[in-house]
Amino acid sequence: MSHFEISKLCKQYGENVIVDHLDLSIKEGEFISLLGPSGCGKTTTLRMIAGLLKPTSGSIKLGEKELSSIPTHKRNIGLVFQNYALFPHLTVFNNIAFGLKRRKVPASEIKQRVTDVLESVQLSGMEERFPTQLSGGQQQRVALARALVLRPPMVLFDEPLSNLDAKLRQFLRVEIRQLQQKHGFTAIFVTHDQEEAMVLSDRIAVMNKGKIAQLGTPTEIYSNPADSFVADFVGETNMMKINDVKNNGDIISGVLADDTKISIKNRGQEIKDSIVMVRPQDVALTKTSEAVEKKNSIKGQVEFIHFIGDKYLFGIKTAVQDKIFMCSLSPEEFIRLQITEGNEVYATWEIDSTFIF
Secondary structure, three states: OEEEEEEEEEOOOOEEEEEEEEEEEEEEOEEEEEEOOOOOOHHHHHHHOOOOOOEEEEEEOOOEEEOOOOHHHHHOOOEEEOOOOOOOOOOOHHHHHHHHHOOOOOOOOHHHHHHHHHOOOOOOOOOOOHHHHOHHHHHHHHHHHHHHHHOOEEEEEEEOOOOOOOHHHHHHHHHHHHHHHHHHOOEEEEEEEEHHHHHOOEEEEEOOOOEEEEEEHHHHHHHHOOHHHHHHHHHOOOOEEEEEEEEEEOOOEEEEOOOEEEEEEOOOOOOOOEEEOOOOOOOOOOOOOOOOOEEEEEEEEEEEEEEOOOEEEEEEEEOOOOEEEEEOOOOOHHHHHHHHHOOOOEEEEEHHOOEEE
């Protein structure tokens, strides 16, 4: 039995459907990310779970308790917001203790619980500081501590790291995951950052137009996307229109706009858009058409080469489409191939690395 369950959850403003009959079951102690672009319904879903928005219809259950009619402060769910939502006139200690005081927890227990949670988020010794005396990362830890001190069975995160710089985001997302595993609470994390979702989550719900387009582990979402939207949103992709699609058993075949033949491993998926996809890191480059048998290959010209630290990103102009075809190579491969801008090349990749939607 699931620890938390959403069933046929809807939110509608007039004719505008924001969340469309959403179903989601979460196990106790699981970390789930709601991932998607702006306007996909992920934040609206989170706000309905928190009790900040009333659903148009549907059910929200935590254990055996139906939450839809219970006010926010009685749901026993922790909330961590993007803007921290700290009281500027209260010290760190009193910000964290605020919820405990409202619940009339004894003063001695409040002191011990606040001390313990400050140690958990590595803010010991900062009890008497005010929010304005803290960095953005420290303020976010106070917001997290305020949620954890109440010992809720579930914590909701609404893009809590989006206001922080890249280095601090990387550090804090690891810290959030460690704290979640240490305290054992169930977590729902809203983000538009695919890397954040991949690092943090046990499972990811990729949302599109108010629905879950795919629910799975980070590996499943990345390696076996359910449709062209998921493939394009999660990870870097090359997407190309394919014609004359034929199912030949284990292999699906077709041709690109320039009549290049393409072969795709048949994964049994439904073909809706006749779009083929290959990820840039699965593409190799050669200067000749040799050694491309039993692989897919397209010819093109190197438009640009960008060095981005751990790899070189190649942009290839092809006759297939106006959109640049991307390929990423390791520094070792870059040195070995000696390919420069303007060179004619063949981009090749394995049939097993090709997807069709």
